[in-house]
Structure formats: C-alpha cells, structure tokens
Amino acid sequence: MTNSDLDVSPTLPTAEEEARFWALVEQAWAGLGPEPAALRRALIDRDPAHDDGYAMDRWLDPFVAELRRLTVGLSRAELVALDRVVERKLHDVDRADIHEITDGSDDGFLYARGYIVALGREFYEAVRANPATAVPDAGCEGFCYLFAHLHHERFGDWPDTGSGISRESCTNPAGWSTD
Numbered sequence: 001m002t003n004s005d006l007d008v009s010p011t012l013p014t015a016e017e018e019a020r021f022w023a024l025v026e027q028a029w030a031g032l033g034p035e036p037a038a039l040r041r042a043l044i045d046r047d048p049a050h051d052d053g054y055a056m057d058r059w060l061d062p063f064v065a066e067l068r069r070l071t072v073g074l075s076r077a078e079l080v081a082l083d084r085v086v087e088r089k090l091h092d093v094d095r096a097d098i099h100e101i102t103d104g105s106d107d108g109f110l111y112a113r114g115y116i117v118a119l120g121r122e123f124y125e126a127v128r129a130n131p132a133t134a135v136p137d138a139g140c141e142g143f144c145y146l147f148a149h150l151h152h153e154r155f156g157d158w159p160d161t162g163s164g165i166s167r168e169s170c171t172n173p174a175g176w177s178t179d
Helices: 015-030 034-045 054-070 076-092 096-102 106-118 121-129 146-155
Strands: none
Touching: 015 034, 015 054, 015 076, 015 121, 034 054, 034 121, 054 106, 054 146, 076 106, 076 146, 096 106, 106 121
C-alpha cells in the first residue's frame, strides 16, 4: 500500500448537483403559492432589528412535505447527491458569527442552519454575507436530514456522501476559528 492509496479526497458537490438542489428547493416553494415567496423576499429585505421574521414558520412543514413529494422516484445516487449538497451548505454556515445571531444549543443551531438553507439560495447567500440577516431562534429540523431519511426509507441504508465533513454544529473549523 502506498501513501496515495491512503490519500482519499473528499467528494464535494458538483456545480450541477448544487444547481439541481437549489432548483428543487425553489420548485418546492413555488408549489406553495405566492404567499411564502413574498415572505421569503421580506426576510431578506427586512430590518432584523425591527422584525422577528417568524411569519415563515407556518410554511416550513408544507415546504418539507412538498420537497418530499418532488423526490419520489429519485435514484439512490440522486438522493446521495442532494444529501451531499445539504451537508455542505449546513457545514458552510456552521459559523460562530451566525450562531451569535441564531443562538441555540448544538441541535438548535443545526435546525437554525436548516432554516437558512431551506429558505433558498438567496436567503442562504444573504446570511452568509451578513449574519444579521439570520432569524433568531428559527429552525427547520425536518430539512436537515431530509434526503438522508428518504434514502434510508427507500433503500434501507444511510447515504455515504463521501464528503468527510459533518453537518453537526461547531464542526467547521473555519467557522469557529479564533483568528
């Protein structure tokens, strides 16, 4: 065995996988009508100091249900790819500056990050650029492992994303560095 045999590079989501993921998220939201679209836009445009942003809460379960419906018939590989994207997006917003706004325990912060990703690319990018855009104490637990659970339900095992990262809270060294 050589050193190159031990050198396993992590599998990162491809641009196509990310595009498909975000398109699927948008398709799920679109299936719920214009009200959640307006609320999602308002979350990005709001003044976080004067608006708590909790109007979205009643739409989260219907969103997850619609996303689940849209994935019927996806292959094992497609669900693994979607889970890999979710895992990466949750990992990328696993940052102390975002936690400072959202607060929460380890699980609570995971669900807060699920909320950030579930609301779509525009909200996700807004929070990455300005953590004050995040909504304190908001969460979308059902989204964090949705594709992993679907994979398990349909194929009897948990997906191996090959990423080498964790979606759990406080596991992104770059997001919690003290430098």
